[in-house]
Amino acid sequence: xxxxxxxxxxxxxxxxxxxxxxxxxxxxxxxxxxxxxxxxxxxxxxxxxxxxxxxxxxxxxxxxxxxxxxxxxxxxxxxxxxxxxxxxxxxxxxxxxxxxxxxxxxxxxxxxxx
Amino acid sequence: xxxxxxxxxxxxxxxxxxxxxxxxxxxxxxxxxxxxxxxxxxxxxxxxxxxxxxxxxxxxxxxxxxxxxxxxxxxxxxxxxxxxxxxxxxxxxxxxxxxxxxxxxxxxxxx
Numbered sequence: 001x002x003x004x005x006x007x008x009x010x011x012x013x014x015x016x017x018x019x020x021x022x023x024x025x026x027x028x029x030x031x032x033x034x035x036x037x038x039x040x041x042x043x044x045x046x047x048x049x050x051x052x053x054x055x056x057x058x059x060x061x062x063x064x065x066x067x068x069x070x071x072x073x074x075x076x077x078x079x080x081x082x083x084x085x086x087x088x089x090x091x092x093x094x095x096x097x098x099x100x101x102x103x104x105x106x107x108x109x110x111x112x113x114x
Numbered sequence: 115x116x117x118x119x120x121x122x123x124x125x126x127x128x129x130x131x132x133x134x135x136x137x138x139x140x141x142x143x144x145x146x147x148x149x150x151x152x153x154x155x156x157x158x159x160x161x162x163x164x165x166x167x168x169x170x171x172x173x174x175x176x177x178x179x180x181x182x183x184x185x186x187x188x189x190x191x192x193x194x195x196x197x198x199x200x201x202x203x204x205x206x207x208x209x210x211x212x213x214x215x216x217x218x219x220x221x222x223x224x225x
Contacts, residue, residue: 001173009154043118043204043216044157090156100145100164101172102214104156 002027002093006105014113019063019078021108023091026072031093033074035065038088038107047089050074061085086112116141118217120205126223127195135190135220137205143215145208146188147172148180150201151219157204163188195224 007022025031032051036044048059055067065076074091091105118139127133139146147162149172159172163182177199179191188207192199200223206214 004156006156041219043218044206044214045216046213049213092157100147100162100170102147102149102157102159103173104149104158106154106156 002031002095002103004091004093004103004105006089006091006108008108009106010109010111012111012113013081015083016080019076019081019085019110021076021089021091021110023065023074023076023105024072025074025091025093025103027093027095029096030067030069031096032099033065033067034092034094035059035063035074035076036090036092036104037061038090040087044090047076081110081112083112083114086110116215118205118207118215120203120217120220122220123218124221126225128225129196130194133192133195133222135192135203135205135222137188137190137217138186139188139207139215140186141207141209141215142185143207143209144185145214146182147206147208147214148178148188148190149204149206150174150199151204152201160190160203195222197224200224 003026005024034049035047050067058064148160149157158174161180163169203220205217208214
């Protein structure tokens with residue numbers, strides 16, 4: 001089974017600062033990779049995904065992530081944080097040979113300070 | 115409006131009393147899935163379904179059952195709930211590979 005590691009259960013940044021949320025996965029075969037966002041008392045919403053092709057993926061709300069096979073990483077970034085970015089973020093993977101099974105990281109809560 | 119709905123949204127029950135959490139989607143999606151979310155553990159997949167009458171186990175299927183008799187519905191059944199099944203449950207559906215749409219969640223407490 002896959003494992004997904006998100007470093008830092010809580011990350012705090014100032015408004016306007018760079019957001020960097022880290023995600024590493026365990027598979028030796030490149031999986032499919034996702035970032036989801038969860039606002040309080042809501043379900044999850046897809047931010048972006050990587051399946052094949054360009055390793056730098058752009059998503060909604062100004063977020064992007066880069067797939068680095070050599071580092072088994074898929075870190076999420078945003079150049080300038082907004083107060084509205086405060087939420088919990090989940091990295092997820094699915095196996096490229098069984099894309100119906102998903103594995104999520106434990107989540108990172110992003111706090112944005114004014 | 116395209117959506118995934120879950121009912122009930124909140125449920126408090128007692129150990130051993132069978133319950134069903136319903137999930138319905140109006141987007142004609144083939145793929146549906148159930149997850150539980152627990153603090154510090156993220157989401158863990160319970161069961162998924164690729165289409166009507168086709169289901170398979172996720173990472174944590176013990177204590178749960180599912181059925182997919184219609185494309186739009188994917189109920190989650192707890193035959194004999196136990197306190198360790200107290201959790202926040204999410205249903206999701208997908209029209210194509212990977213882009214899952216999540217329901218609003220069902221918060222279950224088993225006493």
